[in-house]
Each structure stands twice: as structure tokens, then as C-alpha cells.
Amino acid sequence: MPHIRILVGTRKGAFILTSDAARRDWQVSGPHFGGWEIFHIAGSPANPDRLYASQSSSWFGQVIQRSDDGGASWIPVGNDFSYVGDPGMHLHYDGTAKPWAFKRVWHLEPSPTDPDTVYAGVEDAALFRSTDGGMSWHELPALREQQGAQWMPGAGGMCLHTILLDPVNPARMYVAISAAGAFRSDDGGASWRPINRGLHSQYIPDPEAEVGHCVHRIAMHPARPDTLFMQKHWDVMRSDDAGDAWFEVSGNLPSDFGFAMAVHAHEPDTVYVVPIQSDSEHYPPEGKLRVYRSRAGGNAWDALTDGLPQEHCYVNVLRDAMAVDTLDPCGVYFGTTGGQVYVSPDAGDHWRAIVRDLPAVLSVSVQTLR
């Protein structure tokens, strides 16, 4: 019987939520690493019992934890994220130059084929790879050659927050950085190119610049890896040519600001976003928590509200806090800064809270275990 494991990272620890395929009754395990910020937990597609967690704190820095038994036990592995060479300077908020400095790991992306290979997206923005189960980490420095001196932090920091590995072409991968933009490698990370043509950011000196855009999230369906969806600081975008060109698909969304985004597991044109009021008001428009679903690959969006609070709701849904399972019907999940984790077992038609009072949720990832 298939079952579901949700890996939840919060401001004060990790939680693991499990259920059978009905997705009605959930067991809650945690907090793991209580008191630490857990930016992300991810499971290996090649060995679902292999998990990686990014554990950090302002006091004591970065730790990477690894589990080989689905989260029942953990061991700290390598935490040396040294940049290759002198990383030099990048732009700061005020336009001055600031030295590159490692702060934390935002996102972990395990290889689809090798449990010991995992990528880490870090702040200050860079991409690292481990091929020994997280014991040692090595930067892929060519990414920073893409005008790294012109990158600057988004409000949350200068973070590499999205890593997409092309399931068809193992040499191709995508990353996204706030606020630098999206980048693609076609040679396993040895070289990179910016893929930001078509993005328009009115708050930067050149709104059509090759780099400097505040990309919040990119999502892909594994059956159609050349089609990408992007939640940008403003605008929801789409590309059908692996990021070579983007066009806007915000359509009738009540706000085109937001962070989280996911694609239905079985319908490559069904996309989910959670609109947020604005960059200075990080809560849902009108105090109504609504997931918007497009079944047309964008532009035409329907509000999904059944089971979600429709008054006085002022939580945020962060960029790594939405995911889907691969059951049929597809389950959709998201966590909020108010500590709720919601599930829809029917592709978004109906929602309910699995938990309501966790610490602020930073990330949600989902494993479908068979």
C-alpha cells in the first residue's frame, strides 16, 4: 500500500507527517532538531529512506543532517561550504559592494539516481554538490561567473533557493537566485547561462537586464521538462523552451506576487500558486487564504478555497513550502508561517489542516512511498 511522508522544515525544528494513501489520518513526529531552523528536508528519489536536512541557527551556523532510515535517526555530516577561490564582492541593498560570505543552506536537491549525490543551494548564492552522502561539499563555481558581482540580496538574503534537475537530460539543470534570476547548465554544472529573457522587473535600473531579477520559484513537470513555470517577485511566468524565453501567464490572479508554486503530478498544464498581497504586505489578499489553480498552463486561474480560511488570515506561504504527491488523485500540500500544514487529497478541490500550530513553516516536501 502506498503511503505519504511529508518533511516539514520550520523555524524551530523539523516535523515528519505520515499517512496512508487516503491522506485523512496523520501521524506527527517531531520536533527533530528542536530550536534550530530547518530550511529544507529532502528525500532521495533513488532511496526514499535517505533524507538530507539543512539545520542552521544564527548562533551556531550550519549543520547538514542525514538519515538512512526515513527520519527515525540522523547523523550530522559535512558542513564545510567553502567557496572555490576568492569569491570577491557582490552588490548590497544600497548598491555598495559587499564580500561574498556563506550563511546557510536554503535548499537540498538529491539526485534522482544516486542517493549519495545531492546539491545544495546556499546563501550567499552558490551551488554545491556532494557525491559522498553529504560528507564533503564542492562548489560549482562557474555559476558565479555569470555576472556574480552584479547580484544582490532579495529581502530574505542572497539565496540560491531553487534547483531543478532535468529528469530526461542528466546534463541539464536549472537554478534560481534572489535577486539574480534563473540560470541553466547543459553540461552538468561546468558552465552556465542566464535564462531571464522576457522577465520585466520595474524595480531594477534596467527592467530587462540579463541578471538581477528577483525570481522566487521555478517549477517543472518531469514529463515536460522544457516547460518551466516561474513565480517572480512580480508576475507569474512560463517558458516552453527551457528558459530561453519567458512570457507572462499571471492572467486573472488577484495579485501576481507570491512565493510558492507547484505543478500537478499527472497534468503538466495544471499549476498551483498562492498569491500574496504585495512585497511589503506578505499575507493573502483580502485576508483570504486561496490557492489558485490553472488547468491551462497559466492565464486562466481558479481560486481554491474549500477548507481554507476565508477571513482574517494573514499568514504567508514561503517559496519552498508547497509540494505534490504522485498518487491519483494528486495530493497538494503547503505550509504557512502561521504553522499550519494543509493537504488537499483531490488536486486542490478540498483542503484541511493536518497540523495547525507548528512553528513558522519554511519548507514542505513530500515523498510518495510505494
Added chain:
Amino acid sequence: MNTVRVVLPYSLYTLARSAAEIELDVAGPVTLAAVLDALEAAYPMLTGALRDRATGQRRPLVRFFACQDDQSNLGADALLPDEVAAGREPLLVVGAIAGG
């Protein structure tokens, strides 16, 4: 060889899976750097938690106390108090009371 006692805060002794107070054998002069070298050798998962890997600088929200005094800003070669070197008083690692 000196046996030095070190008291870790909750976040670090749970990370190290140790007791809150641990004992470390320190060869040579008992400086803060020597104690941290011994701590990281015995508990590699604490490497980077107290001082920056690259620069060796104390992390901003970490402080060290012993014998009622703040030892956080001792120079690299300065000796910790004799009471610490003799194991009669512990070196306390303290996370700053700050933030959330």
C-alpha cells in the same frame, strides 16, 4: 597534558550527543584556541559552530566565560585562567541571549 572541563549550551550538546559538561585533553598551553581545537577534534560536528571555519573568528552570538569573567575576546595566544587549565573551573560556552 591538561584535562579541561567545557560546558556546552543545549543546542550544542544535543548536536554533539554528549553530556552538557565534557572533558578534553589539551596538549601545550591552555589557550582558548587550543581548547577549541581539542573540542573540534573530539566532536567534529561542532566544527564551524563556535568559530568561523575560514577565519577562526568567534561567531558573533557565541561567548566564552570562566571564573566569572568574559574570556571571549582573549588573544589567540593568551592563556585561560589557571583554574580552567587545572580542571577546577569549567569553560562555559554561552549562546547570546538575543534573537528569537
